[in-house]
Amino acid sequence: xxxxxxxxxxxxxxxxxRKITKAQQxxxxxxxxxxxxxxxAARPFAEKMxxxxxxxxxxxxxxxxxxxxxxxxGRDEAHLLIVCTADRGLCGAFNTxxxxxxxxKIEELxxxxxxxxxxxxxxxxxxxxxxQHGHLFVETFEFTGVRRIGFANAQAIGKRVLEMFxxxxxxxxxxxxxxxxxVISQNPTTRQLIxxxxxxxxxxxxxxxxxxxxxxEILADLLPRNVSVQIFHALLENVAGEFGAKMTAMDGATxxxxxxxxxxxxxxxxxxxxxITKELIEIIxxxxxx
Amino acid sequence: xxxxxxxxxxxxxxxxxxxxxxxxxxxxxxxxMGVMSGHMPLISTLRxxxxxxxxxxxxxxxxxxxxxxxxxxxxKLTVLAEDAVNxxxxxxxxxxxxxxxxxxxxxxxxxxxDRARAQELIDLLRNVRAQA
Numbered sequence: 001x002x003x004x005x006x007x008x009x010x011x012x013x014x015x016x017x018r019k020i021t022k023a024q025q026x027x028x029x030x031x032x033x034x035x036x037x038x039x040x041a042a043r044p045f046a047e048k049m050x051x052x053x054x055x056x057x058x059x060x061x062x063x064x065x066x067x068x069x070x071x072x073x074g075r076d077e078a079h080l081l082i083v084c085t086a087d088r089g090l091c092g093a094f095n096t097x098x099x100x101x102x103x104x105k106i107e108e109l110x111x112x113x114x115x116x117x118x119x120x121x122x123x124x125x126x127x128x129x130x131x132q133h134g135h136l137f138v139e140t141f142e143f144t145g146v147r148r149i150g151f152a153n154a155q156a157i158g159k160r161v162l163e164m165f166x167x168x169x170x171x172x173x174x175x176x177x178x179x180x181x182x183v184i185s186q187n188p189t190t191r192q193l194i195x196x197x198x199x200x201x202x203x204x205x206x207x208x209x210x211x212x213x214x215x216x217e218i219l220a221d222l223l224p225r226n227v228s229v230q231i232f233h234a235l236l237e238n239v240a241g242e243f244g245a246k247m248t249a250m251d252g253a254t255x256x257x258x259x260x261x262x263x264x265x266x267x268x269x270x271x272x273x274x275x276i277t278k279e280l281i282e283i284i285x286x287x288x289x290x
Numbered sequence: 291x292x293x294x295x296x297x298x299x300x301x302x303x304x305x306x307x308x309x310x311x312x313x314x315x316x317x318x319x320x321x322x323m324g325v326m327s328g329h330m331p332l333i334s335t336l337r338x339x340x341x342x343x344x345x346x347x348x349x350x351x352x353x354x355x356x357x358x359x360x361x362x363x364x365x366k367l368t369v370l371a372e373d374a375v376n377x378x379x380x381x382x383x384x385x386x387x388x389x390x391x392x393x394x395x396x397x398x399x400x401x402x403x404d405r406a407r408a409q410e411l412i413d414l415l416r417n418v419r420a421q422a
Contacts, residue, residue: 041304048300048370052333052361151302151372152391166400209361212320212334221335222359225372232302 004275007268011261018257024090025250032183032243038148039180039236046233049226055209056219057198066216069223072195073171078115080138080170081105082161082193084177084234085125086242087144092249094178094186094242095124101188102176106133117170121157121235138169149235151228158228165194177234178241184248186241193230196223293327296366297343299353301374307353312345314367316360325360325367332362338411340377341369352377354418356388356411382419389415 057070083102085095102118102125109116118133120126120140130137141157143149161173173194178186211218294310315324317339341353358371375384392415396408 038303042302044298044305045300045302045370048361048368052359056333154302155372163400209331209333212318212332218333218335218359229302 002267002271004268004271007264007271011264011268014257014260014264018254018261021250021253021257025247025254028091028243028246028250032240032247034148035236035240035243039240042233042236046229049222049229053196053219053222053226054198056215056222057196067220067223069165069194069227070196070198070219073168075171076114078117078170078172079109080117080119080161080164080173082119082121082157082173082175082231083125083129084175084238085120085122085128086238087123087142088242089124090249091242091246092252094245094249095122095128097186098176098178098188099125099128101190102129103132105174105176105190106136119157119161122238138164149232149239151232154232154235155228158224158231161193161227161231162224170194175231175234177238180237180241180244183244186245191230191234193227196226293365294345294347295325295327295329297346298366298368299341299374300368300370302372306374306376307351309343309347311343311347314344315342316367316369317341317355318360325362327365329362329364329367331364333359334362335359336369336371338407338414341374354380356392357407377418380418385415385419389419 057066081102083098085098089095106116106118116136117138118129118136120129120137121142123142123144126137126140126142139160141160143153146153164170165173172192174190174192176188176190179189180186294312295314297307297309297311297314298305299307313324313326315322316334317337319335319337322339323334336355336358338356339354341355343351343353354375354377355369355371356373358369358374360370361368373388389412392408392411396405396412399405399408
């Protein structure tokens with residue numbers, strides 16, 4: 001049986017852990033709120049941009065003069081995967097889920113004979129992918145030290161991606177991130193960035209616009225911006241998901257710690273009682289023997 | 291003037307402004323234009339410049355934009371700008387920070403279009419700083 005002292009130490013250590021997880025949970029909860037607000041606030045821009053691009057792209061898609069970001073390079077050989085994960089752990093299976101999806105995608109593409117390169121955003125993803133796929137990395141980005149992810153961060157990534165596209169390093173770019181659904185459910189998702197996917201035009205009853213300058217020039221101007229906007233959107237969803245997952249994970253950890261403390265306290269009291277009883281018996285039987 | 295045009299100024303991070311205004315002057319790629327209610331549907335890219343709101347619900351205002359695009363439908367004007375800020379809230383430090391970024395962009399620009407765009411922004415920012 002464990003000694004009383006060691007039990008006391010264990011109870012103290014689990015209590016300390018519970019304090020930390022509790023604090024982490026509360027921090028995550030407040031950051032989560034902020035992240036969610038940011039996601040909601042960013043939505044109108046992304047939606048409007050998407051709508052205008054769809055509107056323009058529908059008519060220009062088969063035009064040989066269409067921008068390369070829309071048409072693609074005409075090949076489907078080299079793929080770039082932009083894997084976005086969090087920079088910190090302690091958020092349950094959040095990062096692992098994204099990485100798992102990334103691995104799946106990598107294997108799928110490789111077995112189809114495609115060339116794959118990886119653009120890693122976030123520290124955890126890099127750590128988890130490094131061992132198996134480290135040789136595929138072309139670029140990594142981290143946000144350690146960045147307090148709030150702003151559009152400028154996304155722009156930096158977008159710019160780098162576009163540079164690589166211009167240099168002909170890849171034909172298709174796909175971003176992998178976690179779509180935020182609720183605090184307990186985040187779905188790892190893939191989304192094609194380049195060439196920009198165009199949905200089948202729905203009954204085009206929209207307004208007829210005048211364009212200034214002309215349509216293809218506007219499109220050429222908008223598409224590169226859109227890459228950054230899409231990345232920004234993915235990053236925001238990721239942040240919201242990360243803190244959501246962290247809240248759930250830390251809530252679970254706090255509860256588990258509470259259970260362990262209860263169990264240990266019970267064991268501690270029982271042991272103490274047994275010891276007292278034993279000592280009493282020793283005294284009484286000693287007295288009786290006289 | 292009775293009819294007002296609804297003016298939305300949106301940045302990637304948030305909806306900066308949404309109000310009715312009598313006229314909004316935007317820096318279109320091919321020249322400034324004043325947009326009033328009933329303007330014909332139009333989509334235009336913007337150059338770096340200032341947006342002037344006159345007769346707005348919350349008074350007149352001037353906003354700095356670093357480019358973007360505008361969509362006009364009869365009763366509504368939506369400006370999507372990557373960076374927009376109310377000129378009265380833009381202080382010297384803000385201008386300098388933007389200037390530094392723009393200069394970096396210029397040094398890294400890889401084609402004439404990017405270079406011209408960055409230069410335009412720098413000129414505008416210098417101008418703003420001189421006035422402040």
